Amino acid sequence: MSGRWSWFNITSVVFGFAFLYLPIVLLVIYSFNESRLVTVWAGFSTKWYGELFRNESILDAAWVTVRVAFISASVATVLGTLAAVSLVRFTRFRGRTLFTGMVYAPLVMPEVITGLSLLLLFVAIDFARGFWTVTLAHITFSLCFVAVVVQSRLVSFDKSLEEAAQDLGCPPFQAFMKVTLPVIFPAVISGWMLAFTLSLDDLVIASFTSGPGATTLPMKIYSQVRLGVTPEINAVCTILIGIVTTGVIIAALLNKRRAMQDDRV
Amino acid sequence: MPSLGSIRRSFAPWSDPDAKPYISFRNVTKRFGDFTAVDNLSLDVYEREFFSLLGPSGCGKTTLLRMLAGFEEPTEGELYLDGQPLKGVPPHKRPVNMMFQSYALFPHMSVADNIAxxxxxxxMEKSARDERVAQMLKLVKLEEFAKRKPHQLSGGQRQRVALARAVAKRPKLLILDEPLGALDKKLREETQFELMDLQQELGLTFMIVTHDQEEAMTMSDRIAVMDKGIIAQTGTPAEIYEAPNSRYVADFIGSVNVLEGQVVASDDGHVTIEGRDGRFTGAVRGQGPAQGKTVWFAIRPEKMRVSREKPTDTENAVQGEVWDVAYLGDMTIINVRLDSGSVVQAAMINHSRLVDDPIGYEERIWLSFSADAGVVLDR
Known part of the structure; x- marks a missing residue:
């Protein structure tokens, strides 16, 4: 970038970042607060992290969340990748536009509506609400994110690679597994990470579709906060932020490495 | 009777009526929706032949190759390989290997793994496989690059890897889709001869698609010139160049001057036409066109003689004014504006470094040619 830092530039950057990150930074700082009172600083301490790990109900919720996120991300990745492949490859099948629109609709659908409609469905088919309903709901909404990520990679994928594999003796499915999948794998992984973090974060859809015994961490935090913010909650949130940030950074790095490789080929 | 071109060929299975074709397209049509890419096309290619499909983009040549490899099925018609029908045989079961225009090297595998x-x-067993890979690397002179990934290679090296990978299985038929398209001119010329040597060495049948007429002329035993899904003409490079069957073929290969006229006289093998540009006699294939029919006299620039005086040994001459001169080193091209207004091109080989009295702009000159120098085409 050319040009020097003018005062105007510096001010806008500082304000911009402050706007984005000040609340988060405050939360992280207060998670290390000695005091029970959230807004009064009484010295550095990690005791709330210790408390946290003795709090059974929060640990349970965390375990539920991780399991939901892992299963839903994995299933969504498989389904999303398949959807992306068919969207990119079969350009001429009947109803393609409709199918494309339907895969992407949940991206812009308000979560409340997704949650409510899923709830209605589960009630209608008399599906006992709990762990599996949350997981299914998360698969539904994260599938389209995976499809978008994988599709953007597949568009630039040279189809003759797969044809070359077939030409050298691979049946079509093997050609996909041996050539296409390894080449687009970074995109599949970043799709999985995106799905995982989305599931980890979700409160609205989980609240609608969850049942007794399947409280996720965001739900737990939300219900606790209604009784007052404790430093314990700050500690949980700090850990969550850490996990999500790591995930996002890894996904970005994978994408960047892929882009660099594409440039070189 | 003298033959066409300046090469004597000993390999010519296509002129042997008993020879069995290796590849056979029988009335093949391929449609994509409303678009007809290949239109009722029949073609025979023989074993060990180096065969080129030549044509502008969109003429159906790549579709023809892809049908042979199995990536497209003909809409109508039959395809035979070594006498066996190919209908319904998927690509991975065809004894055919293809070299792709984009090379299609697997980016996540090393050069050796690509070939293997x-x-x-x-x-194939690992020891035999390693041996074959080493052999292939040696063949394409890439022994030191076995462990590199494709993105660490230059364009020419990638082309060689693609070639090695395609011939590693020792297919009897190798099909190549614009194999040299991505290389620069000098590398392309070198590689052309390497491909020819390789084909000889391995005894393969090559079927190659190209839009570069020079490339097709250099390498092929035979060429099929394609136009909008049909084959305009099939023949040896010399036949295509010296005895084209239509203006399309004459114009597609090399430069040509085409002058329109009506048939006024014909005798054995020659036809005389007369039009607004003058009266010319040229050779015809087989039965000549009927009297009075509109035909075209086609003559290549290098087959015209340029002189200041009216030639005395032939009636086949026309006068004009020098319009443009281009000195290319090995030859000089002049554009001559005939009295009728048409502009024709003549090429003079520069036999000598020193020229006493060179031709200049706006000079009036005569162009003359023997009765066998040009051809008369009826379409």
Missing amino acids: FGLKQDG
Whole structure:
């Protein structure tokens, strides 16, 4: 970038970042607060992290969340990748536009509506609400994110690679597994990470579709906060932020490495 | 009777009526929706032949190759390989290997793994496989690059890897889709001869698609010139160049001057036409066109003689004014504006470094040619 830092530039950057990150930074700082009172600083301490790990109900919720996120991300990745492949490859099948629109609709659908409609469905088919309903709901909404990520990679994928594999003796499915999948794998992984973090974060859809015994961490935090913010909650949130940030950074790095490789080929 | 071109060919299975074709397209049509890419096309290619499909983009030549490899099925018609019908045989079961225009090297595998891919697929034992890979690397002179990934290679090296991978399985037929398109001119010329040597060495049948007429002329035993899904003409490079069957073919290969006229006289093998540009006699294939029919006299620039005086030995001459002169080193091209207004091109080989009295702009000159120098075309 050319040009020097003018005062105007510096001010806008500082304000911009402050706007984005000040609340988060405050939360992280207060998670290390000695005091029970959230807004009064009484010295550095990690005791709330210790408390946290003795709090059974929060640990349970965390375990539920991780399991939901892992299963839903994995299933969504498989389904999303398949959807992306068919969207990119079969350009001429009947109803393609409709199918494309339907895969992407949940991206812009308000979560409340997704949650409510899923709830209605589960009630209608008399599906006992709990762990599996949350997981299914998360698969539904994260599938389209995976499809978008994988599709953007597949568009630039040279189809003759797969044809070359077939030409050298691979049946079509093997050609996909041996050539296409390894080449687009970074995109599949970043799709999985995106799905995982989305599931980890979700409160609205989980609240609608969850049942007794399947409280996720965001739900737990939300219900606790209604009784007052404790430093314990700050500690949980700090850990969550850490996990999500790591995930996002890894996904970005994978994408960047892929882009660099594409440039070189 | 003198023959066409300046090469004597000993390999010519296509002129042997008993020879069995290796590849046979029988009335093949391929449609994509409303678009007809290949239109009722029949073609025979013989074993060990180096065969080129030549044509502008969109003429159906790549579709023809892809049908042979199995990536497209003909809409109508039949395809035979070594006498066996190919209908319904998927690509991975065809004894054909293809070299792709984009090379299609697997980016996540090393050069050696790329070459070994097809062998592994066939279940070849590791020791035999390694030996074959080493042999292939040696053939394309890439021994030191076995462990590199494709993105660490230059364009020419990638082309060689693609070639090695395609011939590693020792297919009897190798099909190549614009194999030299991505290389620069000098590298392309070198590679052309390497491809020819390789084909000889391995005894393969090559079927190649190209839009570069020079490339097709250099390498092929025979060429099929394609136009909008049909084959305009099939023949040896010399036949295509010296005895084109239509203006399309004459114009597609090399430069040509085409002058329109009506048939006024014909005798054995020659036809005389007369039009607004003058009266010319040229050779015809087989039965000549009927009297009075509109035809075209086609003559290549290098087959015209340029002189200041009216030639005395032939009636086949026309006068004009020098319009443009281009000195190319090996030859000089002049554009001559005939009295009728048409502009024709003549090429003079520069036999000597020193020229006493060179031709200049706006000079009036005569162009003359023997009765066998030009051809009369009826379409």
